[in-house]
Amino acid sequence: MTAQPSEPLRLMAVHAHPDDESSKGAGTTARYAAEGVDVLVVTCTGGERGDILNPSFGPGPTSIEGTHELRRSEMLRAAEALGVRQEWLGFVDSGLPEGDPLPPLPDGCFGLVPVETAARPLVELVRAFRPHVMTTYDPSGGYPHPDHIMCHKVAYEAFCAAGDPSRYSGTGAPWEVMKLYYNHDFSMRKMRTIHEAMADAGLESPFGDWIESREAKEIPERRATTRVDVSAYFAQRDGALVAHASQIDPAGFFFAVPRDLEAEVWPWEEYELAESRVETSLPETDLFAGVRTGEQA
Incomplete structure (x- = not known):
């Protein structure tokens, strides 16, 4: 199955928190959006339990509700910087437990929601948006945050189930996503x-x-199968990062590498092709390899 010539390509990127879409795969989503692909970022939680990580930001909200509203406004600006659409799944941030032994996760948080319950709104989004390609995290979550691990489980469940008419009744007509990738931005x-x-x-x-x-x-x-050249979209990526002002220090880690040096030695964002329902050959330079009509590379 390939995308029809008259059909716009669609990409869905599933992330755990607001700001993850700007630090993982942001150049890719900006590039494809600029090229006319319909790009939808899905954010599983509101990031309500995230700390203020930018020392120049000043005092932040003192309640989960206040942080929720702050992170939503930052996410809106980041999506505008990338040129993408964005939707919330509506779950509550689990926070990053610390200590030995680790404390239990907060009641009602994303990490404690049963997978099929958490996947249901994502299956509904997949069936409504009908992406040809999905991206998310590998089974480790990229790092051991409970929401990142849960994000993988939910995205994988939605990828597997959205095309099955016997599953998740009442969430729309089945849609089979052609390819699933894992982000590898910090290899x-x-x-x-x-x-x-x-x-x-x-x-x-x-x-x-x-x-x-x-x-x-x-x-x-983990193995990287696919490299997308995003060197022309560093500015959009950086603009999205800066939009998350409570999280990203503009004088900090993400901006420590001169962009001309980065473009010379590492102009890519890397992915692992986890599942494919179309023929393709590895390595790839395009997430839509095998999806674009007549293309197999």
Whole structure:
């Protein structure tokens, strides 16, 4: 099955919190949107339990409700910067538990919702939007935040179930998504390449401690099958990051790498092709390889 010539291509990117869409795959969504693809970002939670991570932001809201409204307004500006549409699944942030032993998750949070209950509104969105391609996180969540792990479970469930007419009755006509990808924006390959390039240029790299920490934890590196060149869309990505003013320090980590150096040594965003219902050949340079009529690469 391939997209018909008259049919616009559609991409759905499923993320855990507002700001994740700007730090993971943002160049890709901006590029495809600019090229005429209909791009929908789906945000599972409101990010209500996120801390104020930008030291220059000042005092933040003192309640979950206030943080919820702040994060919604930031998300609106980020979507505008990327040129994409955005929808909320409506679940409540689980927070990142800390301590030994870890404390229990808060009652009613996203991480405690049964998978089929949490997937139902996403299945409904998939059936309404009818994406050809979906992106989300790998089974580890990319890092062990309960909402990221849950986001993977919910997105994978929706990918598998949306095309099955016997499942999730009452959520619209079945729609079979052609491809599912996992984001790999923080791979060790990327970190080492940029770290070494900055060292060679006599610049201080932000990735030294991160590389040492990842190596010490012996975190396995997953396979990247697909690289999308996004070097022409760094400005849109950066604009979306800055829109999340309570989370992203404009003088911080995300902006420590000169963009001309980044474009030279790592102009891509990487993905792992997890499932495909169309023929394609690896490696790919396009998430829609095999979906575009007559294209298989």
